[in-house]
Amino acid sequence: MTTATADEGDGRVAARPAYARLLSFPAIGALIGAIAVFVLFMAVAPPFRAIDNSGTILYQASTIGMMAVPVALLMIGGEFDLSAGVAVTTAALAASMIAWQWSLNVWVGVLLSLVLALGIGWFNGWLLQRTKLPSFLVTLGTFFILQGCNLAVTKLVAGGVTSPRITDIDGYDSAAAVFASDISIGGLHLEITLLFWLVLTVVAAVALTRLRIGNWILASGGDEASARAVGVPAARTKTGLFMFVGFCAWLLGMHTLFNFDAVQTNMGIGNEFIYIIAAVVGGCLLTGGYGSVAGASLGALIYGMTNLGITYAGWNPDWLKTFLGVMLVGATLINTFVRRQAAKR
Amino acid sequence: MTTATADEGDGRVAARPAYARLLSFPAIGALIGAIAVFVLFMAVAPPFRAIDNSGTILYQASTIGMMAVPVALLMIGGEFDLSAGVAVTTAALAASMIAWQWSLNVWVGVLLSLVLALGIGWFNGWLLQRTKLPSFLVTLGTFFILQGCNLAVTKLVAGGVTSPRITDIDGYDSAAAVFASDISIGGLHLEITLLFWLVLTVVAAVALTRLRIGNWILASGGDEASARAVGVPAARTKTGLFMFVGFCAWLLGMHTLFNFDAVQTNMGIGNEFIYIIAAVVGGCLLTGGYGSVAGASLGALIYGMTNLGITYAGWNPDWLKTFLGVMLVGATLINTFVRRQAAKR
Amino acid sequence: MSTAARRPTDGPDGGTSVTETVIRLEDVGKSYGNVRALHGINLDVRQGEVTCVLGDNGAGKSTLIKIMAGLHDYTEGRMLVHGQVTHFGSPRQALDAGIATVYQDLALAPLMSVWRNFFLGKELHGPLGMLRVAQMKQIADSELRKMGIVIPDLDRPVGALSGGQRQCVAIARAIYFGAKVIILDEPTAALGVKQSGVVLKYIVKARDAGLGVVFITHNPHHAFLVGNRFVVLKLGEVSLEAKRDHITLEQLTGEMAGGDELTALEHELRDLHP
Amino acid sequence: MSTAARRPTDGPDGGTSVTETVIRLEDVGKSYGNVRALHGINLDVRQGEVTCVLGDNGAGKSTLIKIMAGLHDYTEGRMLVHGQVTHFGSPRQALDAGIATVYQDLALAPLMSVWRNFFLGKELHGPLGMLRVAQMKQIADSELRKMGIVIPDLDRPVGALSGGQRQCVAIARAIYFGAKVIILDEPTAALGVKQSGVVLKYIVKARDAGLGVVFITHNPHHAFLVGNRFVVLKLGEVSLEAKRDHITLEQLTGEMAGGDELTALEHELRDLHP
Amino acid sequence: GCSSSGGKKATESSAAPGGKANTPSMTVALVTHSGPGDTFWDLVRKGAQAAAAKDNIKLEYSADPDGTKQASLVQAAVDKKVDGIATTLAKPDAMKGAVGNAVKAKIPVVGLNSGSDVYKNFGMIGFFGQPEKVAGQAVGDKLKSAGAKKPICIIHEQGNVGLEDRCNGVKEKVPATQIVYVNGNDLPSVQSTVTAKLQQDKAIDWIVGLNADITLNAVKAKKAAGSSAKVGTFDTNADLVKAIQGGDVEFAVDQQPWLQGYLAVDSIWLYTTNGDTVGGGMPTLTGPAFVDKSNVDAVAKFAAAGTR
């Protein structure tokens, strides 16, 4: 009769093969999904192959990715933010209108807009805690409120539905250099948003996997009651996440403002779902507690590649959405399949 | 020392006061929210008081409510359907194009369209079971695919983005009488959708609370693994719910087609969220397993009253969305507050 | 330490009446990814007998019963139900084969009311599928009362019950709906002395009614009170299998605790005591 | 039946050394809506003592400890912590006051890995909040091994552990991080004989280190092995409070089972036995 | 069963366009700010396709209502090295960069529909369309001369610059004009919102819709509300032409979308094959022209064929 005690170890565990270890990296599924989409378009769309053109794809992916990162973090923390799309426009409108209305230095507008964007995030978090409503509803409220404010305030201040021009206000050039510069390497043209995107991805990924706050985010999303019971400040963690969404919305808003010099009041509506889609395609659970930042960024890349790839391939644009739907589900299936294989090893 | 055994009953339970029993009826919160919105607009908007005008509000509420009912049932069963909005358009387009393309009797198109709508629901359910992806993603895929098909197929068949006219095809009049009739009682003008809405609400409410299938829906949404473990056919239940969404989408699609005689291919996009909003405002949990059909219908009424009430009140339309956001969150807060009070009694 | 044979004896037992084997496992094993939770399990579940499965935490008891309940499929060996090699595709199939299970992690929908949970999947209904609500409430209430549990408001969600009350709902349900085989995964763990006694009594009653019972527990006293046959699992393998006549409570306890550790502990604790 | 006084004695105990009262409950009660789960509870938790709380299912044990742990607020009476009337607003405040709790329903995030759960809320971190992952894994591993639990892959999510293994993670964590008072809600319910022994040993060690321990259990044997003071709850009220010297195991068991029911049951079962 | 009336059999297919140019094949990208399935833009696209078919051009159509994404689509066309680009400038600031890149890459670019005031600064070779505000003012004048006291102007997409400009134009001429926002993707919602507005303010005497579908819906709403307001609209389609004939709608401002698409593509062909610049450095206006009872019959035939 076996007399092995548990102390001697559990002989039932087989060593995991090296490739299984690789597969268990959470973003690997999204990576393989992204590669599949990439290979597909490389095959069918000749302009896709030109390295110079990847700047266009990366630009679109980066503007989605900059928001997909905080939205994914928030989803891992168990909450949604439906106001993420319009908050970008709010930030841009606020910066331009503050500077223009009182003829201030552009930077004053930029900084006050940051305060506003963080304030919106904080407000979302506060309302969530106070009302104990699901964040879907709370941020839906913020979404509508901001949408109305964007339109009404702009009409009041600027008299139209476009933000006033600020190109000739002091500080414009330095702000544009910070938020909307670009470089060309050979024929490859890269916008600064790519840098923002990469930095945000790395910072958020490190925070999630290697910092204490990451542990708190995972726990708050996985089981809020349990997290609170062992002393995790779940409320503050979540408010912090909403404010991070606010910060990224501000950053993207500033880029939009200084890259295009003016913004329309109805921009950004609907983008909140593209961010959520990117996060989910990248493997984040809608129910919270699981996901990866790198995955969300890859989700943004998949979305960007698919969207432009269809154009590059010259497919009938009538079917655009159909292709998009098939590709998204396809990429997610690959992602899920890979993760399941990983779990099986 | 007390020697009471449990068999003698638990002396710790106070009798619930009668009003607490009333309060524990799940839709009561939504009802009070609806009354609050109603009273507000009665106070501020004189045209709101005219009984004749309530037909307009009820019409809007009914077209939302007809879909909010199945969407709520699906949410209680733990799943989303993002394709609910475009499926309405798909049904309408299919019916008109089938009849027109082959010059068939309108009723043939209507019935084949029903088959198609049920098929879409079945497909959603099947894909969900097969891929084991979250329904958010699966139906997002269907959403995009249908959107593309609506446009591309209509262009192929009708050569434009509007469905072909079917007013002079056989059977049009009888179909219009069934799907798009209305009656006037005094000055009050009521569309048949009101009847559809009420019947759907009653049928779904009875099914949820009084039929076996309702038990299965609640269990599948509350804890699918547990439900399966005790032998509930969760997969079939969910597929059935998707098909019910398909059925209601067809019904609303038929009304739209015969009331407006033609539909555009881009109709319905975005409505899926209005349906979800109505369900959530009415007290359905996003995570499934809890909610009420009557609540969802009241949520639709709240949405309709708010949306039109703002117009009746003549408030500055620039702020429309802001008002809408504030009112929705307000109504939901009242709802939640009432339910919490009920739980405390 | 034990004198019992390592394989189940296939012939009829001496002493008890001839019983039919409902479920037979032959060299069954199951892996979760790289974890081999079970390996080489041979086991017979017979009508009119209580088979107790004991073992350390993580020994694989729950995995074993989940295979029999159709929740997981096995990856090695074969399972015979009524003599037929069977792979259950879903718990429904196991239920249809007459195997009812009370899971350790409960299988109740927390937001649903007590009576709805009680009848979940076995609703009483009249014409058109209309639920017989009053009747169902009344049955649920009386069945729970029989176990010594009074839940005053059966419309309360199960999530608001205490841990033990929830356990009782699950057990009462499985027993009420009867079956050929009842599998109970640590039913008494969360229960008080009295409720445990009631459950044990039910087990005996079920056995005497000719059902096969699989009873998983950590409590050798409970096992010894009702078991006909004892299987001890260790690290996913059978380390002891014995009939009641061939083993004493002390041997059973010793086998579970890994020898004399427990007695040593008891002495140790007594010494430590102020 | 019992000879103990119904109220705690306020003066120093004869026999044991003078101990400080950390938590004192005075006529505390708690209602959930129309359910009055607790009423008129008087209880002292002292340093260097194990207070055992026993009682039927639904008697209010978990409710009692949730009040002390800051998870629920009480609705009647008052709670003194270190002599101060206290209402905990959150579990964090209770933790800060030195009260650590192992809940019956666990408080682990199921999708998080074992080591992350072990250190949740008490992460070891270096500069900039960088987690010391290797060190944390190593500590979690060794603490779990001490309890006789070997989890080979600490990166596995807690949800994939067996019921008892999960319980051990929660207990090991509470003990490792120490506190002035440790509250354990049925820690041994899901545990095997050996693991239960280890937990009991830990309880004694914690007591001897001067901590106050509140130990909730259904098992009078376990309670009697380690308890200094026994409180039996019935229908939300204290039905017995006694010091160890004033009570025997038999009395305790009897009180819990509602008199002689248990012995009757045992006889009944024996008679039924084939 | 088969229908004895109506259906496809009863609808004449429009005549195929005539001959085809024998110039070398080229590729032209048409990038608009249309949402999917918009009737107006479908006409623009058909016009462009007609020109493309005639000029031996491969037309690549794409659209996105979001300014930055529309710019990406133009950029993608530049990346693909097409031979010409026609694009709308509804959000000129967003489009500036991408159009600049196209000009830099020596791709001829023409503007259409919106952006008449900026197209030249961007280095485009021509423009075909109707300044929205001017069209709005024209409608305003028409209302004023018809004695309108209290018109409403229905915007079916909140915050859309072009739509706001149209209503602002009306408002400049008739300051009592009120704006009503509706959800343009939901027919019942449009109808009930407009009905509600008419019920709220009985003094409303004119309704201005900004596209044909919305306007037809407003006609229904008018009937439901029992209002006697008159209806005018921007843009036409086959059903709207019938409504003008039937007297439900008084007039439509026609900016000839089919023509916009046709001219935009054709002008690129002319520029490439012959160096012509249509408009001679000035925007070519395709509107505003009014369609009303007096001239509707001339338009009706083409509307039915789907080119007006």
Ligand SMILES: Nc1ncnc2c1ncn2[C@@H]1O[C@H](COP(=O)(O)OP(=O)(O)OP(=O)(O)O)[C@@H](O)[C@H]1O
């Ligand atoms: N959230 C809640 N809402 C309403 N009633 C509750 C809630 N939690 C517990 N109760 C009720 O309060 C009473 C005491 O519950 P408690 O969980 O404290 O019992 P317990 O003594 O821990 O039982 P067990 O031994 O079964 O764990 C029970 O009747 C239970 O149904």
Ligand SMILES: Nc1ncnc2c1ncn2[C@@H]1O[C@H](COP(=O)(O)OP(=O)(O)OP(=O)(O)O)[C@@H](O)[C@H]1O
């Ligand atoms: N879903 C799963 N994925 C991976 N490993 C699992 C899974 N479920 C169980 N295991 C592992 O399989 C082994 C056996 O688990 P099982 O739940 O059968 O134990 P048990 O005997 O029921 O223990 P306990 O008495 O603690 O309930 C354990 O090591 C456990 O960690």
Ligand SMILES: [Mg+2]
């Ligand atoms: Mg187990």
Ligand SMILES: [Mg+2]
């Ligand atoms: Mg308890």
